[in-house]
Amino acid sequence: MSISEAFINSILELDERRAIELARVRISEGEDPLKILEELKTAAEKIGEKYERGEFFIADLVMAGEIMKEISELVRPRLRELGKTRELIGRLVIGTVEGDIHDIGKNIVVTMAEAAGFEVIDLGVDVPPWKFVEAIKQYKPDIVGMSCLITIGIESMKKTVDAIKEAGLRDKVRIIIGGGRVDEYAKEYSGADAWTNDAATGVKKMMEWMREKR
Amino acid sequence: MVLVTIEPYGSRVEVCEGSTLLHAIRLAGLSITSLCGGFGSCGKCRVIVISGSSKLSELSQLEVKHLRDSEIRAGYRLSCQVRAFNDVTLYIPVESRVRVGERRAVTRGFMRKVEVKPLVKKIRVQLPPPSLRDQRSDLDRLIDSLKTVVEESKVEVDYEVLKNLPTILRGSNWDVASVLWGREIVSIEPGDAFSESYGVAIDVGTSKIVVHLIDLTTGEVRAVGLAENPQLAYGEDIVSRMTFANISEDNLRTLQLLLINSINELVESVCRQAGVSINRVYEIVVVGNTAMHHFLLGLKTKYLSASPFTPVVGRTISFKARDLGVKSSTGAIVTFLPVIAGFVGADAVADALATGILSREDNVVLLDVGTNTEIFVGNSERMLVCSAPSGPALEGAHIRHGMKAVDGAIEEVSISSDGEVEYRVIGDAKPRGICGSAIIDIVAELYRNNFIDSRGKFRRSYGLKRLRKSVNGWEYVIAWSNETSIGKDIVVSEKDISEVMLAKAAIYAGISVLLRRRGLSERDISEIIVAGSFGTHINPLSARIIGIIPDVPGDKVKFVGNTAIMGADMVLLSIDARSEAEKVARTIEYVELSADPYFSEEFSSALLIPHKDVEKFTLVKALLNQ
Numbered sequence: 001m002s003i004s005e006a007f008i009n010s011i012l013e014l015d016e017r018r019a020i021e022l023a024r025v026r027i028s029e030g031e032d033p034l035k036i037l038e039e040l041k042t043a044a045e046k047i048g049e050k051y052e053r054g055e056f057f058i059a060d061l062v063m064a065g066e067i068m069k070e071i072s073e074l075v076r077p078r079l080r081e082l083g084k085t086r087e088l089i090g091r092l093v094i095g096t097v098e099g100d101i102h103d104i105g106k107n108i109v110v111t112m113a114e115a116a117g118f119e120v121i122d123l124g125v126d127v128p129p130w131k132f133v134e135a136i137k138q139y140k141p142d143i144v145g146m147s148c149l150i151t152i153g154i155e156s157m158k159k160t161v162d163a164i165k166e167a168g169l170r171d172k173v174r175i176i177i178g179g180g181r182v183d184e185y186a187k188e189y190s191g192a193d194a195w196t197n198d199a200a201t202g203v204k205k206m207m208e209w210m211r212e213k214r
Numbered sequence: 215m216v217l218v219t220i221e222p223y224g225s226r227v228e229v230c231e232g233s234t235l236l237h238a239i240r241l242a243g244l245s246i247t248s249l250c251g252g253f254g255s256c257g258k259c260r261v262i263v264i265s266g267s268s269k270l271s272e273l274s275q276l277e278v279k280h281l282r283d284s285e286i287r288a289g290y291r292l293s294c295q296v297r298a299f300n301d302v303t304l305y306i307p308v309e310s311r312v313r314v315g316e317r318r319a320v321t322r323g324f325m326r327k328v329e330v331k332p333l334v335k336k337i338r339v340q341l342p343p344p345s346l347r348d349q350r351s352d353l354d355r356l357i358d359s360l361k362t363v364v365e366e367s368k369v370e371v372d373y374e375v376l377k378n379l380p381t382i383l384r385g386s387n388w389d390v391a392s393v394l395w396g397r398e399i400v401s402i403e404p405g406d407a408f409s410e411s412y413g414v415a416i417d418v419g420t421s422k423i424v425v426h427l428i429d430l431t432t433g434e435v436r437a438v439g440l441a442e443n444p445q446l447a448y449g450e451d452i453v454s455r456m457t458f459a460n461i462s463e464d465n466l467r468t469l470q471l472l473l474i475n476s477i478n479e480l481v482e483s484v485c486r487q488a489g490v491s492i493n494r495v496y497e498i499v500v501v502g503n504t505a506m507h508h509f510l511l512g513l514k515t516k517y518l519s520a521s522p523f524t525p526v527v528g529r530t531i532s533f534k535a536r537d538l539g540v541k542s543s544t545g546a547i548v549t550f551l552p553v554i555a556g557f558v559g560a561d562a563v564a565d566a567l568a569t570g571i572l573s574r575e576d577n578v579v580l581l582d583v584g585t586n587t588e589i590f591v592g593n594s595e596r597m598l599v600c601s602a603p604s605g606p607a608l609e610g611a612h613i614r615h616g617m618k619a620v621d622g623a624i625e626e627v628s629i630s631s632d633g634e635v636e637y638r639v640i641g642d643a644k645p646r647g648i649c650g651s652a653i654i655d656i657v658a659e660l661y662r663n664n665f666i667d668s669r670g671k672f673r674r675s676y677g678l679k680r681l682r683k684s685v686n687g688w689e690y691v692i693a694w695s696n697e698t699s700i701g702k703d704i705v706v707s708e709k710d711i712s713e714v715m716l717a718k719a720a721i722y723a724g725i726s727v728l729l730r731r732r733g734l735s736e737r738d739i740s741e742i743i744v745a746g747s748f749g750t751h752i753n754p755l756s757a758r759i760i761g762i763i764p765d766v767p768g769d770k771v772k773f774v775g776n777t778a779i780m781g782a783d784m785v786l787l788s789i790d791a792r793s794e795a796e797k798v799a800r801t802i803e804y805v806e807l808s809a810d811p812y813f814s815e816e817f818s819s820a821l822l823i824p825h826k827d828v829e830k831f832t833l834v835k836a837l838l839n840q
Contacts, residue, residue, distance in 0.1 A: 014669050016826070054687045057712035059670070059719070059821050066818040099520030101808035102603075104817075125808055126521040151253070151457045152520050181255060183275075 004039055011043040012050070014063045016070070023071045033075045037086055037115075040068055040075075044115035048200025061199060062104060065111035072114065088119045090210040093135045093173075094145035095123030097156035102149035105179055108199040109145060116203050118143075129156075129163035136169050142213065143206050146192070148179045157182075157190040165191070174209050178202050219303040220244060221264065235261055235293035235304055240447045247310050249611045251449025251458060252294035256611065257281075259293040262305040269300030282685075308646055309617075309700055320747035321424045321438045323775030326570040328788040330433040334395050334496045337363055338408035341388040352379050356392060356402070363394065370398040372534075372545035378402065393496050393545075400496055400545035410494040412436070414481055414542065415782035417561060418502030418510055419443060420452055420585070421609075421618070423476055424779045427484040428786050430496075435783065437484035444472040445509070451585050451606060452505040456519035459509065470512040477510075478541045495542040498535055499549045499782045503559035503586075507550060511538075521808075523556025530796055551785060552799035555806075557601035562588040564781020565745045566798045567791060569774055572597060576740035577732075579725060579764070582778070583608060583748045587721050590802070591728035598732055600805040602724030607713040608650040608748065614686065615704045617647030622699060624652045625751060627692065629659035633678040635692055644699035648692065648706065651751040656692065656706050657714050658756035661823050662838055665690070668822045670711040718762040719820035724807060725764060726816040731805060736764040736830055745777045758834050761824030765831040 001009070003026065010019040026036060047064045050056040056064075079086065092113050096106050103125050110120050121139050123131055132144060144164070146157050157177050164170050175192040178199070187195040196202035215228045218238040227242040236259055239246050249256035257280030263270065267289060274295040281290050293304070339359040342348060350358070353376065357369045382402050383390060389405035411430040416423065425439035448469065449455045459466040485492045500510065504525050508515050513526040535541075535548040542548075551560035562582060566572060571580050573594055580590040587604040590597055610616035610623075617623050621641030627648075628636050637652065639645045648656070660666040665673060665681070672681055672688045680691040689707040698704055729735060742763050744752075754771045757763050763771065784791040807813045819826040824834055 054709070057709050059712040059715040062818050063669070063821050066815075101521045103808070103814070107814060150453055150520070152460070181253070 004035075007036075008039055008043045008046070011040075011064060011067055011071075012046055014060060014067065016063070016067045019067050020070055020074070023074050027074065027078050033078045033082065034084060034086055036075050037072065037079075040071060040115045041117060044068065044112045044203075048112065048203065051198060051200050058104065058108075061108045065108050068111050068115050086117065089117040089207065090142040090213070091119045091121070091139060092143045092145055092206065093121045093123065093132065093139055093141040094147065095127035095132065096125040096147045097153050097160055098126055098128045099156050100148040100150050100153040101125045102179075103147070105149065105199065106145075106147040109147070109178065109202055112199050112203045113145075113206065116207060118206070129160040132160050133163050133167045133169065136164065136167070136173060141173060143209060144173045144175045145202070145206075146175065146177045148177075149181065151181050153179065154182065154186045154190060157186065157192065161191040176202060176205060216298050217301045218242075218298060219301075221303065221305040223306075229298065231299055232297050235291070235296050235298060235302070238298070239293060239306070244306070245311070245442075245447060246293060246306055247450075248294060248447065249450035249454075249606065250294075251451075251454030253454070254280075254292060254295050256450070257292060258310065258611075260285075260290050260307060260310045261293045262307055263289045263291055263296075264303040264305050266298070266300055266302030269298065270302060271295075271297040271299070319422050319424070319440055320750045320776045321426075321440050321779065322435070323568065323745065323777040323780045325568045325777070325780035325784060328433075328784055328791055330431070331788050331790065332411075332413070332430045332786060333789050333792060334393060334400075334411060334413060334430050334786075335363060336391055336393045336408055336411040336430075338389070338391045338405045340405070341383065341390065343388050352383055356383070356390070356399070360392060360394070360399075364397045368397045372398060372400050374536075374544045375399055375402050378544075393543075395497060395547050400547060401493075401543050403493075407494070410490065412485075412490055412495045413786035414484070414495050414498045415779055415786055416477060416480075416498060416500045416502075417564070417776065417779040417782060418473060418477075418500060418506040419561070419778075420503060420506065421446065421450070423473075423480060424776060425477070425480040425484055426779055426783055427488050427490065427495075428783055430786065433787050436490065437487035439480035439484045439487075441476050441480055443506075444476045445469055450611060452503065453519065455509070456505055456515040459514075460516045460519060466509070466512060466514065469509045473506070473510045474539050478539075481541050492541055493543045495546055497547045497549060497786060498540060498542055499551065499785045501551050501560040501564040501778050501782045503561050504553045504556055505559075507553055507560055511550065518556050525553055525556055528553050528799065530792075530799075549785070551782065551795050554599060554799050554802060555601070555804045557586045558588050558599050558804060561778035562590075562599065563795055563798050564778045564785075566590060566597075566781075566802065567784055567795050568777040568780035569743055569745070571743070572794070572798060572801070577734055577738050578741045578743060579739055580743040580745060581721065581725075581749070581763070582746040583721065583744070584746065585609065587724065589721070589724045589728060591725065591734070592732055596732065597802045598728045598805050599802050600724050600728055600807050602720045602807060604717045604720045605713070607717040608653070610647065610649050610653070612713045613648065613653060613710045614707055615647045615692075616653065616710070617649055619649040619651070619747075619751065622646040623649035624692065624704065625649050626753070627652045627655040627659060629656070629663055629665075631663055633663070633665065633676075633680055635680065637692060644697065645693050645704055646699045648704060650748060651753065653706070653710070653714055654752055654756045654760060654762070656690075657711055657823070658753075658759040660690065660711075661759060666711065666823075668824075670715050670823060671708060714760070715821055715823070718760055719817050721762050722764075722820035722825065723813055723816035726820070727807060727810050727813050728805060730812060730816075736766070739764060739766055740770065742766055742771045744771065744773050745775070747776060749773050750775050755837075758831075759824060759838070761820060761822075761831065765824070765833045767833065
């Protein structure tokens with residue numbers, strides 16, 4: 001087994017210690033940090049597949065997310081040292097909508113989207129519509145992601161989309177909503193472009209959008 | 215209108231064309247498990263359509279998601295999803311029924327000693343009758359006689375009492391017993407009733423209501439009442455019910471009336487049990503989580519249900535029980551204990567009061583496990599509290615064969631090294647599911663035997679007879695179909711274990727965050743106090759093995775039962791406890807976990823069994839190595 005395979009496997013086995021150790025070794029041996037990030041992306045995809053197959057569950061995604069986050073925190077400084085930048089596939093502004101504070105799902109999307117090559121601006125939880133609007137003006141993202149777990153959040157999603165429309169920014173971004181209680185109806189009601197109940201499918205959808213855009 | 219016949223009860227109910235079957239079941243006064251309150255997300259409100267299936271709405275996406283093909287072929291539907299357009303007969307299968315035997319509930323708990331010194335005082339006085347030389351009014355005559363107890367200028371009188379005053383004074387020959395609630399005269403009775411003074415304590419829980427009838431002269435609990443919270447038909451969890459209440463004033467009123475009716479039945483029942491007249495109940499003290507508190511008061515929950523979760527009122531409030539429609543003596547007072555925050559209610563205040571954690575010099579952890587687990591950490595100097603989002607998994611929801619702790623639930627499990635399972639079932643019944651205490655046991659036992667790893671994944675290589683892969687992933691058979699009453703194997707899947715991990719991680723992370731804020735570590739904890747009925751039934755060792763609670767020696771874990779109701783008892787009995795309740799609510803610092811920078815890190819560290827930092831669990835480790 002190559003070190004790359006071992007590295008990816010350790011993430012898939014949620015073996016945090018081993019994954020980090022391997023990343024450290026590789027960095028210290030002067031391996032290209034971009035390659036490690038690329039493998040992180042592969043790992044993220046495989047994790048998504050495991051989730052779809054019913055082998056992984058939310059708890060696993062949280063743990064995998066934490067491991068990937070730590071590894072990317074290890075790799076990024078090295079990347080800067082070398083003056084390299086990773087080619088970004090798109091920019092995502094994301095937040096849990098006003099009135100809701102659940103962020104487990106949102107945080108998983110953040111990690112998986114970063115691994116997939118997105119630049120992610122995370123606005124946190126209980127984000128009011130105006131903050132989304134400001135962030136769109138400031139960061140000019142390709143995609144806006146809104147998350148909520150409680151039913152009330154769907155109303156907030158609608159308000160946020162309305163605020164984005166009002167600011168004349170609706171045609172500048174694609175909007176995806178996610179969370180345990182969103183569905184086709186919530187998408188129609190809120191005026192978003194897509195919906196998802198799980199992070200992996202959501203990230204796939206966003207990558208598809210970016211491919212279309214090119 | 216269409217006629218819906220509900221079996222096996224033979225109930226018939228007429229509903230408007232297009233109504234959901236869940237609506238019909240509720241209307242018929244029958245209960246069915248509906249954890250999400252009818253949004254199609256829990257998949258528990260299954261019914262079997264016996265006839266009339268062609269006149270029903272088509273299978274919804276959510277039904278396809280929750281029902282297996284074989285079940286759909288057998289006529290299974292989700293009652294919240296399916297609408298009736300003509301007469302229909304349906305059957306509520308065993309697994310969907312709520313009330314099979316009494317819920318196992320804890321109706322009492324630990325309470326530290328208090329001196330009986332209630333706010334309600336009953337005083338017998340012999341008044342001089344009026345004469346031409348003594349023309350004082352009836353009320354002044356009464357108040358003058360109470361001088362020794364309450365300052366004359368401060369006395370207030372209940373309007374209804376005032377109206378009856380002349381009749382009672384004369385009818386009892388000026389020998390009267392007056393009841394004071396503080397400085398207000400709340401009742402006036404013939405003198406011979408002077409020794410009968412009662413209060414009622416009520417704990418309105420999300421799933422059950424507990425009532426104590428308290429003798430205010432002796433301090434004794436004279437009778438106990440218990441009922442299921444009738445709001446269950448509107449959702450198992452608080453959020454579903456708040457969502458329902460937020461839709462309209464009528465909905466809120468419906469939820470309020472359900473509680474009031476149920477409380478009235480309970481108050482009547484405890485009075486009957488003890489042979490006490492309801493007219494001798496002078497104060498009712500209510501505790502409950504903030505949502506129940508608001509529902510019973512008929513207060514809007516809209517701002518409570520969403521961040522930043524603002525309650526309408528936090529402090530103690532007292533007013534006439536008759537204004538609320540709660541049965542008691544005419545002038546009786548109802549008192550709602552204070553709430554700390556949106557998810558830390560008067561029940562938690564009462565827990566803190568009954569256990570006396572605020573007067574502890576050593577550092578303690580107090581937890582009340584539920585869908586939201588209230589956690590206190592600290593001592594008399596500084597006490598912190600938070601509400602951890604543990605979810606309903608430990609109460610049996612989100613678990614494939616999960617159920618509440620009622621008859622037919624497997625409540626205790628042990629697994630031997632060869633993989634064989636022994637279990638105990640609640641009631642004289644064959645098992646039909648697994649309740650929270652057993653789910654914790656199962657995860658702990660699987661881990662202890664090394665059948666699962668610290669991530670909660672089965673070690674597939676062992677070739678265990680009960681371990682298998684199904685369409686739902688890897689699962690372990692706890693009871694074979696021939697042992698159960700549902701005709702299916704009862705299993706625990708990897709997904710179920712994962713749900714338990716999320717719940718336990720939230721609780722442990724809540725404790726960790728508070729310890730950190732308080733500058734303490736697990737080693738500084740001198741006692742872990744577990745309140746609530748859930749806690750009473752869990753095996754403390756199992757809880758430590760999987761890492762729900764910190765790894766302290768077994769004798770430092772104390773189970774105190776239902777301390778919420780005991781706190782309410784205390785307030786009825788003692789003026790000091792009453793002011794302490796207010797102090798609890800004001801001095802305890804509330805920590806919002808979702809705004810804490812360390813919560814998510816602590817949460818993911820606690821997602822391993824027992825914890826990412828195994829050094830925190832040396833006692834358990836030593837025990838497992840034995």
